[in-house]
Amino acid sequence: MALTTLFVACQRPPPEPTVRDAGIALAPPRPRIVRAPRPEVALAAKKPTLELLDKVGGHPVPLEAACAELERGVCVRWALDRAFLSLDRVYDERTEGRRARILVLGDSHIAADYVTRTLRTELQRIFGDGGRGYIHADQKDGYGGRRLPHFGWTRHRMVDPGEEGGAFGFSGFRLEASHAKATSDFKLEGDARVQLFLQGGPDRGVLKVSADGKALGELVSTATTPAPLSFPLDVPKGGQLLHLLAPDPNVSLLGISFESKGPGLCVDAVGPVGSDATSYSNADEASFAGHVALLDPALVIIMLGGNDALRIRAGKAGSDDVRRSFETMLDRLKRGAPGADCMLIGPMDAGDTVGGKIVSKPLIAETRALLREVAEERGCAFWDLYSLMGGQGSIARWSKAGIMNADLIHPRAKAGDLIGEMLAVAMVEAYAQGSEH
Numbered sequence: 561m562a563l564t565t566l567f568v569a570c571q572r573p574p575p576e577p578t579v580r581d582a583g584i585a586l587a588p589p590r591p592r593i594v595r596a597p598r599p600e601v602a603l604a605a606k607k608p609t610l611e612l613l614d615k616v617g618g619h620p621v622p623l624e625a626a627c628a629e630l631e632r633g634v635c636v637r638w639a640l641d642r643a644f645l646s647l648d649r650v651y652d653e654r655t656e657g658r659r660a661r662i663l664v665l666g667d668s669h670i671a672a673d674y675v676t677r678t679l680r681t682e683l684q685r686i687f688g689d690g691g692r693g694y695i696h697a698d699q700k701d702g703y704g705g706r707r708l709p710h711f712g713w714t715r716h717r718m719v720d721p722g723e724e725g726g727a728f729g730f731s732g733f734r735l736e737a738s739h740a741k742a743t744s745d746f747k748l749e750g751d752a753r754v755q756l757f758l759q760g761g762p763d764r765g766v767l768k769v770s771a772d773g774k775a776l777g778e779l780v781s782t783a784t785t786p787a788p789l790s791f792p793l794d795v796p797k798g799g800q801l802l803h804l805l806a807p808d809p810n811v812s813l814l815g816i817s818f819e820s821k822g823p824g825l826c827v828d829a830v831g832p833v834g835s836d837a838t839s840y841s842n843a844d845e846a847s848f849a850g851h852v853a854l855l856d857p858a859l860v861i862i863m864l865g866g867n868d869a870l871r872i873r874a875g876k877a878g879s880d881d882v883r884r885s886f887e888t889m890l891d892r893l894k895r896g897a898p899g900a901d902c903m904l905i906g907p908m909d910a911g912d913t914v915g916g917k918i919v920s921k922p923l924i925a926e927t928r929a930l931l932r933e934v935a936e937e938r939g940c941a942f943w944d945l946y947s948l949m950g951g952q953g954s955i956a957r958w959s960k961a962g963i964m965n966a967d968l969i970h971p972r973a974k975a976g977d978l979i980g981e982m983l984a985v986a987m988v989e990a991y992a993q994g995s996e997h
Contacts, residue, residue: 592636595644597994601651601686605985609978616957617950620982621943623990624932628901628939639941643901644991646858650687650825659690663855663900664829665730665840666863669908673704674971675863676829678980686988688824691751694855696731696830697813701747704829706818710735712742712806713813718843719834727759727844729788729814729851730896732832734759736813737806744813746802748795752821754802756791757854759812759847767811771799781811787850788814814851828855836867837885838877845892852896860893860900862886865907866969869927879930886934902940904931905983909946911955911968918956918968925952941990948982 605613605620613619627635646660662683670676684690692706698715699705716723718732728734735744748771758767758781767779769791776793795802804813819826832839840848852860868885871877877885890902906928911918928946935942949958958964963975971979 592634593638593641593645593995595641595648595995598648598651598992601988601992603682603686603985603988605981609981612961612963612974612978613948613982616961616963617954618948619950621948621986623903623986624935624942624944625990626936626939626941637939638995639935639939640859640901640903640990641995642899643859644995647687647825647991650823653823658823659826660687661690661693661826661828661855661857662859662861663694663730663852663857664827664861664863666829666831667835667867668831668833668970669866669976670829670831670863671704671833673829674973674976675980675983676827677704678977679984680827680829682981682984683827683987684825688822689820690822690824690826691753691817691819692749693819693826694731694755694757694815694817694828694830696733696815696832697735697744698733699815699830706746706749706802706816708745708747708801710742710744712737712739713744714738717832718839719832724839724842725844727761727786727812727847729757729759729847730840730855731815731830731851732835732839732843733830734812734814737765737809737811740806740808742806742809742811744804746804746816748799748802749818750820751795751799751818752797753819754793754795755817755819756793756804757814757816757851758789758791759786759814760789760850761786761812765806765808765811767813768805768807769793770803770805771795772801773803786844786846788847788854790854817855828857831863834867835864836871837862837864837882837889838868838871840864841885841888841892845895848892849896852893855897857897857900859903860897861903861905862889863905865905865927865931866910866924869907869921869923872923872927873921879926882927883930883934886931887938890934890938890940902935902938903943904935904940905943906931906946908969908971909949909951909953909955909958911959913968918959920952920955943983943986945979948979 625639629637
């Protein structure tokens with residue numbers, strides 16, 4: 561199914577004076593970024609996916625791209641132009657080992673890698689398999705991650721009471737060795753390389769890393785600043801088990817990136833349960849921005865909104881507070897990855913049972929509109945998940961189809977696959993059209 565990409569012009573100040581108006585010589589505007597169309601690149605939604613979407617009253621929606629840079633009334637860069645240039649290089653130069661990363665920051669909707677696992681699979685069909693990518697340190701095997709049983713670690717989460725302002729990188733989790741000889745094992749699945757991300761700071765200690773009993777390295781995490789540290793390590797071919805040992809307490813593990821040998825794309829995803837834009841924007845800024853800088857994504861996708869609407873309903877925040885939290889989060893991302901593009905995804909519809917009928921929760925549509933405004937003002941792309949579902953009242957149809965959990969908030973695997981596939985189709989359609997708009 562062919563989709564049409566909608567490009568939304570952002571609101572900007574009036575153009576600068578012309579030479580005739582001011583009697584001064586101005587340098588010519590910078591040339592705008594122009595990408596040629598890619599008609600050979602295509603991704604069509606599968607027939608069962610479209611049939612299910614039609615059954616629940618939803619419909620495909622395109623990406624909306626705001627102007628990211630305006631110069632004298634001319635848009636010289638649109639949202640996603642830089643990210644798509646990175647994908648161009650991956651697509652064209654795969655033999656040279658080129659890689660690109662997309663980082664998805666969300667909440668419980670993607671905690672088990674629902675949505676994002678399908679997005680990853682579909683995009684890697686086109687741009688190459690860069691590997692499973694980043695997982696936070698406590699992402700358990702069987703729940704979207706790789707971690708097997710561990711001993712001697714204390715879990716810290718940015719959503720827990722008393723943890724506000726803590727150093728969690730961008731992932732909202734930190735495992736801290738609380739006992740001598742703390743150990744943690746992670747499953748290897750054909751990975752050629754791992755990157756371990758430790759939270760820096762004074763007296764953080766040592767972490768010994770091995771694979772199937774073979775020592776890979778001894779990581780020293782002491783640093784003069786609280787910024788995270790990254791340690792890339794090659795993994796022996798056919799490795800089955802990654803083993804971490806902290807001889808002494810206080811080593812802090814943020815997460816691990818599992819990567820393939822060849823070139824391609826990584827889609828990294830984290831979704832702390834209960835998180836919202838405020839929890840991300842309140843966490844330690846140096847740790848957050850430093851972690852983003854180490855990962856160096858070409859695109860950051862923010863998939864939040866449901867819990868932000870909940871905060872407004874509960875009287876814990878107003879719409880202006882939520883707006884500021886998203887803007888602060890985007891500012892931090894820009895400091896960490898100034899060359900990355902951004903995309904916001906509107907919240908899913910969610911429901912309550914009233915008088916025996918399922919009805920949409922209040923303020924979902926309003927939060928969707930707020931996020932679209934933030935995306936436009938900040939030069940980000942926007943994808944309207946609420947409209948994909950079918951808008952107001954769609955949660956009843958999705959629940960009746962058996963693809964939502966009983967809480968009427970969280971998608972089951974089938975719904976996650978549907979959303980991930982339709983997002984991938986929208987992204988590939990926008991990518992293939994180029995930037996001549």
